[in-house]
Amino acid sequence: MPRPIQAVVHLDALQHNLNIAKASAPNAEVYAVLKANAYGHGIERVYAAFQSADGFAFLDIEEGKRLRALGCKKPLLLLEGIFALADLFACAKHDMSFAIHSRHQVQWLKQFAEIVPDAQFDVFLKMNSGMNRLGFQPHEYAEIWQELHQLNNVRSITHMTHFSDADGERFGLDGIEYQNLIFSQTIQGLEAETSLSNSAAILRHHQSLHSDIVRSGIMLYGSSPDYPSHSIQDWNLQPSMSLRSEIIAIQDIQAGQSVGYGSNFVAEQAMRIGVVACGYADGYQRISQTGTPVLVDGVRTQTIGRVSMDMLTVDLTELSQTNIGSEVVLWGRSTHGTVLPIDEVAAGSGTVGYELMCGITARVPIQVET
Numbered sequence: 001m002p003r004p005i006q007a008v009v010h011l012d013a014l015q016h017n018l019n020i021a022k023a024s025a026p027n028a029e030v031y032a033v034l035k036a037n038a039y040g041h042g043i044e045r046v047y048a049a050f051q052s053a054d055g056f057a058f059l060d061i062e063e064g065k066r067l068r069a070l071g072c073k074k075p076l077l078l079l080e081g082i083f084a085l086a087d088l089f090a091c092a093k094h095d096m097s098f099a100i101h102s103r104h105q106v107q108w109l110k111q112f113a114e115i116v117p118d119a120q121f122d123v124f125l126k127m128n129s130g131m132n133r134l135g136f137q138p139h140e141y142a143e144i145w146q147e148l149h150q151l152n153n154v155r156s157i158t159h160m161t162h163f164s165d166a167d168g169e170r171f172g173l174d175g176i177e178y179q180n181l182i183f184s185q186t187i188q189g190l191e192a193e194t195s196l197s198n199s200a201a202i203l204r205h206h207q208s209l210h211s212d213i214v215r216s217g218i219m220l221y222g223s224s225p226d227y228p229s230h231s232i233q234d235w236n237l238q239p240s241m242s243l244r245s246e247i248i249a250i251q252d253i254q255a256g257q258s259v260g261y262g263s264n265f266v267a268e269q270a271m272r273i274g275v276v277a278c279g280y281a282d283g284y285q286r287i288s289q290t291g292t293p294v295l296v297d298g299v300r301t302q303t304i305g306r307v308s309m310d311m312l313t314v315d316l317t318e319l320s321q322t323n324i325g326s327e328v329v330l331w332g333r334s335t336h337g338t339v340l341p342i343d344e345v346a347a348g349s350g351t352v353g354y355e356l357m358c359g360i361t362a363r364v365p366i367q368v369e370t
């Protein structure tokens with residue numbers, strides 16, 4: 001038998017979550033974001049569940065090729081644009097649109113027009129409206145817009161920006177207000193479609209935004225973009241990935257005895273400790289603190305002591321029915337129907353659901369459940 005650990009991808013949940021995105025942004029085209037191999041789920045695994053997406057967004061040309069190989073005919077968008085002139089051959093061949101966030105990308109487009117005169121591209125002009133990662137400053141935006149308009153190989157331009165604080169506040173104000181104002185002022189008179197919203201903006205701000213194309217990522221994968229303000233239950237989202245394992249050993253310990261490396265957990269009373277086949281080499285955060293929630297046979301309990309490479313330990317003191325082979329859910333859905341949101345587990349190590357789902361390692365087999 002292989003080690004009992006596995007990750008399960010739930011296609012019904014992915015489909016459900018996409019429907020929530022569509023219902024939250026009813027007048028927009030909803031692109032499913034598939035970067036980081038569909039947030040760790042696997043592009044080929046999730047594709048069937050995203051049939052009703054209006055397009056797909058990702059970072060790597062290879063990811064786009066995989067979508068085309070699956071028969072995808074929908075619009076594809078490279079969120080960071082091209083990384084070299086040569087990328088434009090693949091964009092032309094596979095009909096991929098791309099962000100333009102810098103002058104050197106504009107130069108490559110110009111050069112490409114001389115090499116392949118009949119290629120046509122739909123581009124997303126990226127504005128740096130305040131996040132200060134990618135994009136043109138508002139004061140140079142119109143000039144670049146005009147420059148792109150004069151290129152024969154640019155078929156359409158969509159205005160694009162990205163929010164830094166759609167999940168909360170920014171300097172005590174509503175998190176999108178400042179960037180949205182800059183954006184709308186800058187595009188005035190430059191008639192085109194717009195693309196602004198990520199998951200947090202879709203769920204929290206869609207009414208107050210004009211985003212013709214929304215880019216939904218994390219919400220599709222059953223993590224709340226603004227946890228702990230809202231949980232997945234609040235947004236009616238379902239976990240799309242479950243990390244499951246089993247109890248492989250049980251230790252009954254006395255008050256004063258310690259558990260695991262560093263002996264940093266010491267029992268205050270007699271306890272029953274379960275050893276789980278899951279460790280940091282599977283993608284479970286080593287930094288997780290004692291008290292991080294887990295489900296054993298569908299019942300909530302907590303981790304105890306340090307996470308090691310291949311094992312972690314949980315408190316079974318109150319769970320006398322559990323035994324070797326009992327199901328352990330590190331996050332997601334238990335076969336008993338209970339749910340442990342990935343956001344609560346992420347909070348136990350000071351991180352976010354994104355990092356946990358992207359961090360499942362290669363040795364964990366992934367199974368798809370319809």
Ligand SMILES: *Cc1c(COP(=O)(O)O)cnc(C)c1O
Nearest residue numbers: 033079162198199215216217218
């Ligand atoms: C990752 C990403 C998104 C999706 O963000 P979520 O928070 O996962 O919804 C949208 N737009 C851009 C530019 C991104 O890089």
